[in-house]
Amino acid sequence: MIAHKTIRMTVNGTTYERSVEPRLLLSDFLRHEFGLTGTHVGCEHGICGACTIVVNGDSVRSCLMLAVQADGAAVETVEGLGTLQKLNPVQAAFQDQHALQCGFCTPGMLMTITDLIKKYPLASDAEIREGLSGNLCRCTGYEHIVKAVRALVRQPGSAP
Amino acid sequence: MKPPAFDYIAADNLEGALSALSAAGGDGKVLAGGQSLMPMLNFRLARPSVLIDINRVPGLAYVEATGSTVKVGALTRHHALEMSPVIKTHLPVVAAAMQHVAHLAIRNRGTIGGSLSHADPAAELPMLTLLLDARIGIHSPRGRRITDAGDFFVTSLVTSLEEDEIVTDIEFPKPARESGWAFEEVARRAGDFALAAVGVTIDARDRKCEQARIGLMGVGETPVRAHEAEALLRGQRLSDTLLDEAVASIRSAIEPNTDLHASSDYRRHLAGVLAKKAIRDAWRRADGDRQ
Numbered sequence: 001m002i003a004h005k006t007i008r009m010t011v012n013g014t015t016y017e018r019s020v021e022p023r024l025l026l027s028d029f030l031r032h033e034f035g036l037t038g039t040h041v042g043c044e045h046g047i048c049g050a051c052t053i054v055v056n057g058d059s060v061r062s063c064l065m066l067a068v069q070a071d072g073a074a075v076e077t078v079e080g081l082g083t084l085q086k087l088n089p090v091q092a093a094f095q096d097q098h099a100l101q102c103g104f105c106t107p108g109m110l111m112t113i114t115d116l117i118k119k120y121p122l123a124s125d126a127e128i129r130e131g132l133s134g135n136l137c138r139c140t141g142y143e144h145i146v147k148a149v150r151a152l153v154r155q156p157g158s159a160p
Numbered sequence: 161m162k163p164p165a166f167d168y169i170a171a172d173n174l175e176g177a178l179s180a181l182s183a184a185g186g187d188g189k190v191l192a193g194g195q196s197l198m199p200m201l202n203f204r205l206a207r208p209s210v211l212i213d214i215n216r217v218p219g220l221a222y223v224e225a226t227g228s229t230v231k232v233g234a235l236t237r238h239h240a241l242e243m244s245p246v247i248k249t250h251l252p253v254v255a256a257a258m259q260h261v262a263h264l265a266i267r268n269r270g271t272i273g274g275s276l277s278h279a280d281p282a283a284e285l286p287m288l289t290l291l292l293d294a295r296i297g298i299h300s301p302r303g304r305r306i307t308d309a310g311d312f313f314v315t316s317l318v319t320s321l322e323e324d325e326i327v328t329d330i331e332f333p334k335p336a337r338e339s340g341w342a343f344e345e346v347a348r349r350a351g352d353f354a355l356a357a358v359g360v361t362i363d364a365r366d367r368k369c370e371q372a373r374i375g376l377m378g379v380g381e382t383p384v385r386a387h388e389a390e391a392l393l394r395g396q397r398l399s400d401t402l403l404d405e406a407v408a409s410i411r412s413a414i415e416p417n418t419d420l421h422a423s424s425d426y427r428r429h430l431a432g433v434l435a436k437k438a439i440r441d442a443w444r445r446a447d448g449d450r451q
């Protein structure tokens with residue numbers, strides 16, 4: 001038996017302490033331990049982007065990180081973005097532009113875009129598309145997702 | 161899938177990481193960005209008994225210009241390299257190539273040391289170290305050694321690293337300021353591994369090529385240098401005939417694989433097309449066009 005490790009992690013603003021098996025993926029930890037099932041799991045090898053979350057301010061694939069590695073980290077998941085009553089600007093742009101269909105890819109898209117708009121000017125559609133290229137949408141509603149990002153970056157002061 | 165069971169050690173200094181790795185006796189794996197190792201664990205293609213996480217080891221993430229070189233710490237993330245003003249100024253070919261490495265969420269985690277150690281033949285950083293004659297600094301319980309990039313890549317996913325060694329730093333010689341450069345890649349989607357890519361640097365004087373470097377990736381078991389084509393260009397003025405000769409020499413020197421994504425013939429053809437464009441662009445920049 002491999003010993004569990006004790007970790008402390010802030011998830012969407014609340015700090016928790018838990019004991020975990022080293023091999024537990026951060027995606028599974030968030031989903032199973034906290035019921036944060038907004039973090040979707042599509043491929044578990046970094047390809048689909050559905051599991052993207054933000055750790056210490058940077059977007060990461062939660063299927064490619066171990067829960068033990070996030071010891072001491074501040075983790076943000078899609079559940080932390082806004083509420084039904086008050087969507088955050090990225091979510092509101094998705095609603096306005098009809099940027100989701102089945103919604104499977106949406107959490108990963110929202111978390112990716114949260115980081116993209118901080119790090120890149122996204123001045124052209126080509127740049128927006130390149131930024132989104134690591135997230136697959138099997139409903140293939142990419143056009144509206146690009147529109148949502150375009151609306152977001154053209155709206156000064158909208159960055160969350 | 162889920163990874164097999166393993167123990168986990170978060171090293172807080174290099175000595176700790178080295179001793180944990182050698183204590184594992186070949187059954188341990190260094191965990192850096194995890195962007196290649198974690199997929200392999202999830203697929204159970206790797207089954208180490210212990211992971212030695214080096215993410216908390218201080219002093220391994222930096223980009224520094226010295227008089228004649230640029231030094232990069234092994235734990236430098238791809239996104240940091242992509243954004244680094246030192247890289248933009250001194251190694252513009254690296255800055256251009258980093259745009260093609262994966263996607264932001266992967267660049268936020270993936271490291272140069274991990275990319276070199278993983279040694280994917282279609283990866284950008286291994287090819288860039290070979291192109292620029294970089295030297296790779298390695299630590300083990302026996303001390304420090306330095307190896308040329310040319311001696312580091314053995315075959316696909318295999319390097320000359322011993323099982324108790326850790327890559328700690330990479331030193332790129334600074335090309336001359338007026339050196340021309342170009343990087344050309346074709347991949348199925350932005351951020352995918354390349355079907356083929358070419359990096360070129362050219363030093364020119366009086367419109368003649370003094371030195372050319374041509375590196376290719378995705379066209380064999382390791383990244384490669386086109387030494388014969390480099391020799392063809394040396395001392396010459398650029399002409400269409402010379403370009404065609406260089407391209408023909410590159411196409412006959414490489415032995416690309418056929419896989420799901422492209423045939424060997426297609427890759428050979430593509431490598432020539434990309435090389436032609438890259439040599440022309442690098443030469444134009446070397447001739448003083450800084451655009």
Ligand SMILES: Cc1cc2nc3c(=O)[nH]c(=O)nc-3n(C[C@H](O)[C@H](O)[C@H](O)COP(=O)(O)OP(=O)(O)OC[C@H]3O[C@@H](n4cnc5c(N)ncnc54)[C@H](O)[C@@H]3O)c2cc1C
Pocket residue numbers: 045046047189190191192193194195196197198199234260261262263266269270271272273274275277278280282283284285321325326327328351352353354
């Ligand atoms: C969807 C996806 C797309 C990608 N696309 C690209 C791409 O287009 N181009 C590209 O180049 N890469 C691509 N990658 C791979 C990415 O660049 C990885 O970051 C890189 O290959 C490995 O770096 P890492 O730091 O994540 O290493 P890890 O995954 O942590 O480790 C990889 C291997 O190297 C060993 N290792 C790590 N660091 C050291 C060290 N300092 N010393 C000794 N051994 C070490 C590990 O034990 C392991 O065997 C992609 C990855 C994904 C998931």
Ligand code: FES
Pocket residue numbers: 040041042043044045046047048049050051052061062063064
């Ligand atoms: S589940 Fe993590 S990228 Fe697909």
Ligand code: FES
Pocket residue numbers: 100101102103104105106136137138139140141
């Ligand atoms: S909305 Fe269905 S996968 Fe994107």
